[in-house]
Amino acid sequence: MSCIVVDDEQHAIDVLVHFIKQVPFLELRGTSTSPLQALQMVNAEKVDLVFLDVQMPDISGIDFIKAINGKCKVILTTAYSEFAAEGFELEVVDYLLKPVPFPRFLKAVQRVADSIESRAESSQVDMLEDDYLFVKTEAKGKMLRINLQDIDYIESLKNYVAFHYNGTRTLALLSMKELDDRLPVRHFMRVNRSFIIALRRITGVEGNMIRLRNIDTPIVLGDTYRAAFMEKMKGKLMG
Structure with missing residues (x-):
């Protein structure tokens, strides 16, 4: 913003x-x-x-x-x-x-x-009207459909990003900033320089570690992103 x-x-x-x-x-x-x-x-x-x-x-x-x-x-x-x-x-x-x-x-x-x-x-009708997006993959001329509701998290890998969903990983020619700007903020949030997570996949937060459903390794909550993340979580906090 x-x-x-x-x-x-x-x-x-x-x-x-x-x-x-x-x-x-x-x-x-x-x-x-x-x-x-x-x-x-x-x-x-x-x-x-x-x-x-x-x-x-x-x-x-x-x-x-x-x-x-x-x-x-x-x-x-x-x-x-x-x-x-x-x-x-x-x-x-x-x-x-x-x-x-x-x-x-x-x-x-x-x-x-x-x-x-x-x-x-x-302004993102192509992404949200049917709840999916198309991404250009590492294979030249190939585009792949990814359903937003299937995404667990997105990981930055130098010149690529990796979409993790349904137990698979797809590399796409995108930057984290492009995704950060375009993904619906109600459902996705950047939690450190290298990861955007699907908020619906969160099962718990322990200190600076975020646990996601069906993901064994927790994702680190970066210091720069902590305040915004905790403010987002306040709306769901009980007690």
Whole structure:
């Protein structure tokens, strides 16, 4: 999920950039202390999410939201709670009060990820309408159908990825980033640099080890991916 940070205070930008680097599904496209420059960034490239300060010179965060006219999701960041009501009237996803604690930040970005999931899925009709995808295999000119519901996990192997499903392994000419961007986030999640797992296959989590159904060897939960994974698991946690 691509994002930018807009704030007239560099220190505030630095804090959010530090947080963004800890969330695997966030991709920082840029930062700016100028809202006018940030408007150009939004118009020039694909941006899914803007972290936006409210009180800035030239134009306010509220006017910025009106100017982008729904092109991307917005999380407001400010030291003043009185702007919350107006922000929500403009359909911002969340409102973060400075200083922003990381758990609260993570909750807000997960909310954004959930809110754009349906939009992302609608752009993947070839994958999701019938719950399958076609991949180019290592054999030249060969394409293979893989049902999403059959996938146990996907493993990175240098220039290839390996789909593990139904007790078999298929190599495909894809990158992990391509899969991370396209697979439905409701059902799949990257848990370290080399593995994407099917969430429905999880049978347990022990420390930093994730156990999957019918898979003998547990998969390591990477430190960089832990916070996002645990936030995802909270929705299923009882007691």
